[in-house]
Structures are given as C-alpha cells and as structure tokens.
Amino acid sequence: MVAQLSRIGRRIWRTSGALFVVLAVVLAACGKSTSPSAGSSPSSNAGKTIQLGAVLSLTGAGGIYGPQQKNGILLAVDEINKTGVDLAKIAVDIRDDASDKSQGAQQFQTLIQQGNVVGIIGPTLSNTAVGAHPVADAAKTPVIAPSNTGNGIVGNCPYDCAWIFRDSLGEAAAIPANLKVAVARFHPQTAVLAFANDDKFSSDGAQVFKDAFNASGIRLLDTVQFTKGTTDFSTYATTIIGSHPDVLAISGVGGIPSKLIVEVRRQAFTKPIIGGNGFNSATVSQAAGQAGDGAQSGSAWYLGTTTTVNTSFVAAYKARYGVNPDQFAAQAYTAVRIFAEAAKRSHLVFDNPPRDRSALESALGTVSIDTPLGHFSFTKDHDVRQPIYVVAMDGKGGFTLVDTVQPS
Numbered sequence: 001m002v003a004q005l006s007r008i009g010r011r012i013w014r015t016s017g018a019l020f021v022v023l024a025v026v027l028a029a030c031g032k033s034t035s036p037s038a039g040s041s042p043s044s045n046a047g048k049t050i051q052l053g054a055v056l057s058l059t060g061a062g063g064i065y066g067p068q069q070k071n072g073i074l075l076a077v078d079e080i081n082k083t084g085v086d087l088a089k090i091a092v093d094i095r096d097d098a099s100d101k102s103q104g105a106q107q108f109q110t111l112i113q114q115g116n117v118v119g120i121i122g123p124t125l126s127n128t129a130v131g132a133h134p135v136a137d138a139a140k141t142p143v144i145a146p147s148n149t150g151n152g153i154v155g156n157c158p159y160d161c162a163w164i165f166r167d168s169l170g171e172a173a174a175i176p177a178n179l180k181v182a183v184a185r186f187h188p189q190t191a192v193l194a195f196a197n198d199d200k201f202s203s204d205g206a207q208v209f210k211d212a213f214n215a216s217g218i219r220l221l222d223t224v225q226f227t228k229g230t231t232d233f234s235t236y237a238t239t240i241i242g243s244h245p246d247v248l249a250i251s252g253v254g255g256i257p258s259k260l261i262v263e264v265r266r267q268a269f270t271k272p273i274i275g276g277n278g279f280n281s282a283t284v285s286q287a288a289g290q291a292g293d294g295a296q297s298g299s300a301w302y303l304g305t306t307t308t309v310n311t312s313f314v315a316a317y318k319a320r321y322g323v324n325p326d327q328f329a330a331q332a333y334t335a336v337r338i339f340a341e342a343a344k345r346s347h348l349v350f351d352n353p354p355r356d357r358s359a360l361e362s363a364l365g366t367v368s369i370d371t372p373l374g375h376f377s378f379t380k381d382h383d384v385r386q387p388i389y390v391v392a393m394d395g396k397g398g399f400t401l402v403d404t405v406q407p408s
Contacts (some may be wrong), residue, residue, distance in 0.1 A: 045084070049090070050091070050340075054069075054121040054332075056097065071320075072333035097124070097132070105131040118353055120144075121144050141357050142357060149277045166384065168300060169388060170384070174298030175212055182247065182296055186247060194224040201253055201277075206251045234263055236260065236263075237267050248264065248272070251275065258288040262288060273296070275297045282397060282398065291395075292393035294392050294395075295393045298390055301331065301373050302389040303324055338364065338376070342364045342367050343360065365382070371386075388407075
C-alpha cells in the first residue's frame with residue numbers, strides 16, 4: 001500500500017510540476033510587449049547605429065564658427081560611443097553648407113531623403129536656417145539648432161517649426177541680459193547701433209538692441225548700417241565716433257565685429273562696446289586683439305565654469321585639439337548629448353526612420369541634463385532654459401566672466 005501511494009504521489013508531482021512550468025512560460029510571455037511601438041530592448045541594440053546628420057558652415061562667412069562645431073560633435077560622438085546609447089552607437093554625417101542658404105536647404109534634403117537620418121544638428125548661421133529648417137519641419141525630422149540665435153527660429157516662427165529645437169541662446173534673451181549688466185556697470189545714457197542690414201542674424205539682433213535700449217531709457221543717437229561683405233570700416237567708425245555715444249552696440253557675424261572694434265579703437269573711441277552672439281568666438285576675440293579688451297556680450301557658455309561637466313569637456317577638447325573650445329563647440333557638443341539622451345527615452349526600432357524621428361521629437365521636450373552650458377532643458381516653445389554668462393573679451397583672444405544671469 002505504501003509503495004502504491006508513493007507511485008501515485010510521484011505522478012501527481014510530475015503533473016503539477018509540468019503545469020507549473022507551462023504557467024510560468026505563459027506569465028512570462030504576458031509580461032513582454034510585442035507591440036512594434038515599444039521598440040527594441042537595450043540588449044538587442046548592440047551593433048545598431050543611431051544615424052544623425054549635421055549641416056555646418058565649415059567654409060564661407062560662418063567658417064570661423066563651423067570647424068569648432070564639427071570638433072565638438074566628433075568629441076561627443078567618441079565619448080558617447082565608449083558605452084553607447086543602450087548599447088547602440090551614434091554616428092553623425094557632417095556636411096558643409098558653405099554658409100549659403102540654398103546649399104544648407106539642399107544638404108538637409110539630402111540627409112533626410114538619402115541618409116535616412118533621424119535627427120539633424122545645424123545649420124551654423126541663422127540666415128541659412130531660414131531655408132534649411134522648413135525642409136526638416138516639412139519632412140517631420142527633429143532638428144537641434146546649435147547656433148541659430150535670431151528671431152523666428154523656434155516659438156513664433158513664420159512656419160509651423162514644430163520639429164525645430166535649439167540649444168543656442170537667442171539674442172532676444174542674451175542681449176537684454178547683457179545690456180542690463182552694462183547699464184549697472186557703465187550707466188550709459190546714449191548709444192549708437194551698428195549692424196549688417198543684409199543678414200538675418202544681424203538685423204534681428206539690431207531690433208533686439210533697439211527694443212532693449214528703449215526699455216532701459218537709453219537714447220539711440222544713430223544706426224549705422226553696412227553689408228556683411230564690408231571690409232573697410234574707417235568711414236563707419238568716423239560716423240560712430242562723431243555721434244559721441246556713451247556705448248556702441250554691434251550686431252554682426254563673421255569678421256565684422258572684430259574689424260569694426262579694431263577700427264573704432266584705432267580712431268580713439270574709448271567708450272564701452274557691447275555686442276551679440278557674434279562676439280562669442282575665440283576667433284573673433286583673437287582677431288580683435290587688444291582693441292577688444294572689455295567688449296561685452298551675453299553668452300551661452302563660459303570657459304571657466306567650474307562644474308564637473310564643463311571642466312571635463314574643456315579638458316577633453318583641449319587634449320584632443322590642442323586649443324580651448326569656444327561657445328560654438330560647446331553648443332554643438334551639447335546638441336549631440338541632448339539627442340543621445342532623447343534616444344534613450346525613445347525605444348528606437350532602427351528600421352523605420354519616420355517612426356524613430358517622431359519618437360525622438362517627443363522625447364526631446366523631456367530632456368533635462370547637466371551640460372557644459374549649465375543645467376539644460378527646453379521650454380514649451382523648444383527654446384533654451386539655461387544660465388546666461390555675460391562675458392568680456394580679455395584683449396588676449398579669450399574672455400573673462402562679468403556676471404551670470406540665472407534662468408527665471
């Protein structure tokens with residue numbers, strides 16, 4: 001009897017054990033999503049590539065900014081790929097738009113249609129962005145603008161611009177912050193404004209200066225206009241000095257700021273000079289030399305910021321390229337980091353670019369990370385939320401920190 005009961009018990013155990021195994025398999029399967037929208041798991045991303053594009057002004061008028069942006073992008077890619085983005089690698093196809101609006105639009109089109117990129121960084125110049133960004137927006141491809149600080153880039157755009165973000169501090173925020181600090185330091189009552197009237201960035205910045213002067217009760221004595229191709233500023237400098245302003249404001253890109261600064265100082269202008277984002281390149285500060293000493297601007301980044309993220313970035317950039325980075329390198333580096341963080345949140349599928357572009361666009365608005373620019377996130381209009389660094393050229397090719405304005 002005991003032996004018979006034992007045999008019955010073993011059969012019951014085998015039967016219940018088999019049922020337990022089946023039940024466990026079923027439960028495990030129920031816990032795993034098979035929906036394509038869920039994307040791939042991190043363990044399955046090994047060997048896959050997140051393909052981005054970048055359109056930069058490596059030559060032409062914006063060529064004093066684009067090469068540093070390229071350096072920042074390549075540095076970020078190499079750092080990220082040491083561990084990957086959930087084991088996937090990141091790659092950036094970098095194209096030169098030669099600082100030309102039509103070439104910029106064409107390069108965007110090529111990257112989207114032929115390169116199947118899921119996101120784009122660029123272009124360098126706001127004037128080029130006017131033609132390039134609508135191409136990406138129409139193709140529903142997310143863009144991070146690393147140096148487009150003019151009006152109408154994000155938020156209140158002349159087109160939908162739902163797919164455009166920027167990590168470049170807009171002139172509409174930087175110039176008033178800079179002027180507020182300048183007023184506290186120099187107490188100006190009058191000003192002259194000089195700008196290139198055939199360049200969107202310069203014209204937008206000029207309007208921001210006008211509005212800021214009006215809001216601060218500073219009387220604008222004159223506006224001196226020239227073209228972005230101007231090389232001889234002697235007559236313009238004479239006109240500026242003849243107005244006897246308390247402060248000179250310059251809105252321009254490329255070689256314009258440094259050339260005008262050098263000329264007005266050569267003609268013995270001794271009053272403060274303030275400017276926009278076009279001041280914020282080491283190349284501009286170096287070209288201005290001693291004449292640029294004290295020329296003040298609002299910047300998205302400061303070399304000497306002592307956060308761990310920034311000191312690591314500066315050290316890595318200098319070790320790789322032999323020189324310190326500038327604001328444009330920092331913003332481009334940050335753009336790659338932002339895309340990588342958004343990719344982590346996007347559950348990419350890698351074989352459906354439109355689907356992955358949409359996922360990235362949705363995730364970009366949720367990114368909130370520490371960067372060389374400071375703690376960074378996007379506003380609801382896809383604009384920047386970060387500190388503003390008011391800096392001054394040091395007369396030796398670099399900058400000193402005057403003040404830091406925290407975001408509201």
